[in-house]
Amino acid sequence: MKSRKGNVLVIDDEKHLLEVIKLGFEEDGYIVDGFYDPVKAVERFDEKDYDAVISDIRMPGMSGIEVLKYCKEQNPKVVVILITAYSSVESAIESMKAGASDYITKPFRMAELLLRLGEALKMVRIEEMNINLRSEKIKEYEFIGGSGKINEIKEKIKKVAGTDSPILILGESGTGKELVANLIHYNSKRTGKFVPVNCSAFPSELLESELFGYKKGAFTGADKDKDGLFKVANRGTLFLDEISALPIGLQPKLLRAIQTMKFIPLGGTKVEQVYVRIITATNKDIETLVEKGEFREDLYYRLNVIPIYIPPLRERKEDIPILAEFFIEKISKRLNIKKKEFSRESIEKFIEYDWKGNVRELENLIERMIVLEDSDIIDMDSIPKMSKKSEMLNTLNLEMLERQAILKALERSEGKKKKAAQLLGVHPSTLYRKLTKLNIDYT
Ligand SMILES: Nc1ncnc2c1ncn2[C@@H]1O[C@H](COP(=O)(O)OP(=O)(O)OP(=O)(O)O)[C@@H](O)[C@H]1O
Ligand SMILES: [Mg+2]
Numbered sequence: 001m002k003s004r005k006g007n008v009l010v011i012d013d014e015k016h017l018l019e020v021i022k023l024g025f026e027e028d029g030y031i032v033d034g035f036y037d038p039v040k041a042v043e044r045f046d047e048k049d050y051d052a053v054i055s056d057i058r059m060p061g062m063s064g065i066e067v068l069k070y071c072k073e074q075n076p077k078v079v080v081i082l083i084t085a086y087s088s089v090e091s092a093i094e095s096m097k098a099g100a101s102d103y104i105t106k107p108f109r110m111a112e113l114l115l116r117l118g119e120a121l122k123m124v125r126i127e128e129m130n131i132n133l134r135s136e137k138i139k140e141y142e143f144i145g146g147s148g149k150i151n152e153i154k155e156k157i158k159k160v161a162g163t164d165s166p167i168l169i170l171g172e173s174g175t176g177k178e179l180v181a182n183l184i185h186y187n188s189k190r191t192g193k194f195v196p197v198n199c200s201a202f203p204s205e206l207l208e209s210e211l212f213g214y215k216k217g218a219f220t221g222a223d224k225d226k227d228g229l230f231k232v233a234n235r236g237t238l239f240l241d242e243i244s245a246l247p248i249g250l251q252p253k254l255l256r257a258i259q260t261m262k263f264i265p266l267g268g269t270k271v272e273q274v275y276v277r278i279i280t281a282t283n284k285d286i287e288t289l290v291e292k293g294e295f296r297e298d299l300y301y302r303l304n305v306i307p308i309y310i311p312p313l314r315e316r317k318e319d320i321p322i323l324a325e326f327f328i329e330k331i332s333k334r335l336n337i338k339k340k341e342f343s344r345e346s347i348e349k350f351i352e353y354d355w356k357g358n359v360r361e362l363e364n365l366i367e368r369m370i371v372l373e374d375s376d377i378i379d380m381d382s383i384p385k386m387s388k389k390s391e392m393l394n395t396l397n398l399e400m401l402e403r404q405a406i407l408k409a410l411e412r413s414e415g416k417k418k419k420a421a422q423l424l425g426v427h428p429s430t431l432y433r434k435l436t437k438l439n440i441d442y443t
Pocket of ligand 2: 241
């Protein structure tokens with residue numbers, strides 16, 4: 001049984017000290033087992049679920065470092081605090097390297113040991129909570145797609161999440177830049193928050209005070225101190241969206257803050273130090289802005305350490321049916337509506353369409369169709385906007401023209417492939433090959 005405060009294993013070959021420590025922990029509400037023989041103690045460790053182990057370092061039979069290594073191997077989450085007889089720097093360093101949460105030097109006061117244990121257990125619990133939160137968020141921000149391009153991005157997200165390098169996410173509107181930024185944050189071990197800020201949403205002075213904060217009296221209306229987003233995002237991630245809209249006057253200050261992780265709030269005198277991961281995004285052609293002198297080159301290079309480019313949806317059509325299925329499931333669940341099915345034609349139209357608004361447009365359209373369609377099948381009639389011919393034929397993309405020609409031929413031949421091939425002027429085997437290649441399921 002677990003007590004509220006936790007199960008503790010105490011090991012010390014000095015019987016008197018062992019009793020004192022044991023009693024101290026018990027009085028503070030822990031459930032304690034005490035051993036003066038370390039070999040017996042680790043045997044017991046195997047049998048019971050301990051939250052913490054407090055062990056002397058120098059003992060006959062087995063050293064505290066060996067106890068530490070053994071226990072950590074069995075249960076990496078267990079808190080181990082070692083007791084050293086002298087303030088020997090080497091043994092302290094050695095114990096921390098081997099994974100001790102803390103160490104304490106004899107003689108010590110019980111209150112001090114209780115405090116250290118309380119802190120170490122708190123850290124473990126915070127870390128556990130963070131892990132739970134992160135895995136929930138990773139589920140919430142699922143990045144869907146089966147195309148090679150999407151898989152490459154997924155790989156990259158995992159690879160860069162653990163680093164500090166600035167990341168610049170590029171892609172048209174609605175391709176999932178903010179989603180990717182979230183995923184990078186929640187795949188990292190950062191303990192701070194994910195803080196998004198849209199640089200195009202504020203006039204210059206306001207953006208500056210948003211980012212760096214201000215002190216009371218810095219300007220009219222500043223009637224109390226306010227933390228900037230750099231500080232709010234400390235130990236976390238600051239996501240600067242629409243970075244191309246960052247006023248040129250503010251760019252040197254941002255560059256300095258990113259390089260040094262230090263800044264002074266408006267009207268302040270004290271330098272603040274933070275540790276923040278910077279992710280930026282834009283749907284504009286930022287290189288052209290650099291060439292035109294509208295965006296500082298030095299800042300651009302600093303932000304563009306790791307670029308991630310998300311291609312538009314029309315360049316990865318194999319993702320469309322997968323995304324459509326994902327959204328119909330997700331939105332039906334959210335709206336608490338029985339899940340509808342897409343007709344084959346509607347999926348075909350989806351694949352042909354050019355999705356200028358990318359995944360966001362697809363998501364919104366599916367929501368509209370789910371809400372407006374009364375029957376269980378989502379058909380082309382439910383998509384008034386897309387059934388307009390002009391919108392479907394505005395392409396010069398060869399693959400798309402081919403797809404359209406094949407579909408039209410199949411329609412006219414009422415699904416008879418031999419006749420369709422004749423209409424297309426190709427051998428039926430060519431048609432079959434193309435149906436497979438273009439993933440057209442026409443039976
Ligand atoms: N691959 C994907 N899988 C699942 N959902 C996606 C995917 N890509 C985008 N989305 C969804 O599409 C919507 C738009 O994505 P997001 O806001 O990240 O786009 P954006 O690139 O930041 O667009 P903008 O440039 O307009 O700000 C969001 O609801 C997002 O969850
Ligand atoms: Mg966005």
